Amino acid sequence: MAEQITLKANVELGVVPTHIKFVGGLVPDDEGRLPRTEDGDLIVVNEMARLIELSPVKIASAQITVFPGVDEGDTEDMITGLRALGLAVHLMLMVGGADPMNPDDEDKVVEMLKAGLEVAKKYGIEQVASTSIEEWMQEGATAKTGEDFAAAVAQDAKVHIRAVQESGAMQAGIKHWHIEFLRGGEFQTFTDVAKCWEVVKAANEGLGQKFFRVMVDAAHCGDSDLSIPENEALITEIAESDEFSMFHASAKTTRGCLSTDDGWIGALLGAAARSGKLEFVFVELFHHEDPALEALRQLDSGHGLDTTDGRSYSEAVVDGLVDVARRLNNLVTRGHLG
Numbered sequence: 001m002a003e004q005i006t007l008k009a010n011v012e013l014g015v016v017p018t019h020i021k022f023v024g025g026l027v028p029d030d031e032g033r034l035p036r037t038e039d040g041d042l043i044v045v046n047e048m049a050r051l052i053e054l055s056p057v058k059i060a061s062a063q064i065t066v067f068p069g070v071d072e073g074d075t076e077d078m079i080t081g082l083r084a085l086g087l088a089v090h091l092m093l094m095v096g097g098a099d100p101m102n103p104d105d106e107d108k109v110v111e112m113l114k115a116g117l118e119v120a121k122k123y124g125i126e127q128v129a130s131t132s133i134e135e136w137m138q139e140g141a142t143a144k145t146g147e148d149f150a151a152a153v154a155q156d157a158k159v160h161i162r163a164v165q166e167s168g169a170m171q172a173g174i175k176h177w178h179i180e181f182l183r184g185g186e187f188q189t190f191t192d193v194a195k196c197w198e199v200v201k202a203a204n205e206g207l208g209q210k211f212f213r214v215m216v217d218a219a220h221c222g223d224s225d226l227s228i229p230e231n232e233a234l235i236t237e238i239a240e241s242d243e244f245s246m247f248h249a250s251a252k253t254t255r256g257c258l259s260t261d262d263g264w265i266g267a268l269l270g271a272a273a274r275s276g277k278l279e280f281v282f283v284e285l286f287h288h289e290d291p292a293l294e295a296l297r298q299l300d301s302g303h304g305l306d307t308t309d310g311r312s313y314s315e316a317v318v319d320g321l322v323d324v325a326r327r328l329n330n331l332v333t334r335g336h337l338g
Contacts, residue, residue, distance in 0.1 A: 004056040009273075009328040009337050012088065013321065014061030016248065016284035019313040020047050022292035026065050034074040042074070045081035047314065052085055054318045057325040061088035063129065063282050068094070068115045079123050090280070091120050093130040100132055100159050101144070101152040101189070113163035121172040127280065129178035129215055129246065132160070133199050134187045137295050144189040152189055157202035160212065170211060178215040178246045179203075183223035185299040192224035193234050200243050214238050215246045216272060217284075222252025222264035232271040239275030246280040247272045249324045253300060255286040256307030258320040269327055273337035281328065283320040287313060 007013055020026065025043050028034050035043045048062050062082050066075070082089050093116030098105040113132060120128050133156045135141070144152045160177070164170060169177075181187060181196035190196050196214050203212045216238075221231045238244040247269060251261040258265060272278040286293060288306050297304035308316050331337040 005322065005325050005329075007057060007325050007328060008332045011278055011328055011337070012060045012280045013057065013325060013328070014063060014088070014090070014280070014282045015048065015051060015059055015317060015321070016063045016092070016282045017044055017047055017051075019285040019287050019317055020044060021287045021290040022065075023290060027292065028067055028070045028074070032069045032071040032074070034070060034078060042078050042081060045078060045085070048082060048087060049085055050314055051317060051321075054314060055321050056318075057321050059087065059321065061090055061280070061282075063090040063092055065092045065094050066116045066119050068112050075119060079125075089123070089125055091116060091125055091128045093117070093128055093132060095130065095132045096136070099135045099138065101134060101155050103155055106155070106159055106162075109159045110162045110166065113159065114167045117163060117167040117169045117174065120174050121167065121169065124173060126173060126175045127178065127246070128174060128176075129180060131180045131182055133179060133181070133190050133196065136182070137186055137299075138188065141188045143191075149189065149195075153198045153202050156199045157206050160199075160203045161206045164207065164211065176213050176245065177211060178213045180215040180217055180248075181220060183220045184225070186296065192226050193221060193231060193238070194226065197234070197238055197243065201241075204243065210242045213243050213245055215248065216244060216268060217248035217250055218261060218265045218268045219248070219250035219252045219255055219284075221268055222262065228264065228267045231268055235268060235271040236275055239272070239277040242277070244272070244275065245277050246282070247278060248282050248284050249320065250284040251307075253302040254288075254305050254307050255284075255303060256288060256305065257285070257309065257316050258283070258323050260307050265324075266327060269324070270331065270336060273328070273331040276338070278337065281324060283317060283324055285313065285317055285320060
């Protein structure tokens, strides 16, 4: 489809292609090989090409997951394939099987983070992100408070600072590392934007510069215990501290069609725009039948709903891109965004 909507905002609009499923789409097999089509094309590259063909608004970037142990040739094919489509590539560093808050797991976590940073260095990628401040859906975990919370913040800051310093990430041209919190149940401790900011502040203080930033995901904000006004105020404050620039447009609970967001995307995207620091916006949908997310469906039945309303997931993502592009353009029209 020829582009019909011109993005007026000075913002990079992209996609997190989680709608192709982690299992069968993004996660490598036991030999470290990434999923491919019958024709031998990487599924993630094939899907981004399809979205570009379908979308009436230009897609500028893709934020892709990077797992430790992926075949180097597949990583090469993925990044060069996405760039051949004219996309800027952002990395989402994946950590598993270790607790970033536990000093006993420190070296293991640092090595996993460094592996992702090495990929970014090799390919000249400037923006990385991660959910690496807590282990996902850790069995038996409870929320840390008081001194335990302070210790968790300090340990998280320590592992991330070590990863940056030991990898030479900044010297290699990586500009920022965006840290994402997750909703309660997925995480137990760092479950809202304020708690995540504590880690970012501590890491930046220890590093001596504002390298780390808070990623604001509308879905996780919506599923946190903080209200829309509380999130809006925090976004403003974090931006004033120069520790925010990236936003995920994703629907709370369902993680599907953006029309199921109950107003959170519009409200928080507006706050992000008015902050004057918004640089990157990614549309993110998850497939309601992804085997990798069965635990999340067990946690909240609202996550397992099919919200496509007769569309393919590709079409639902494109509708999300159109919705977000219109919102950004009208934020420009109203004087809220440059």
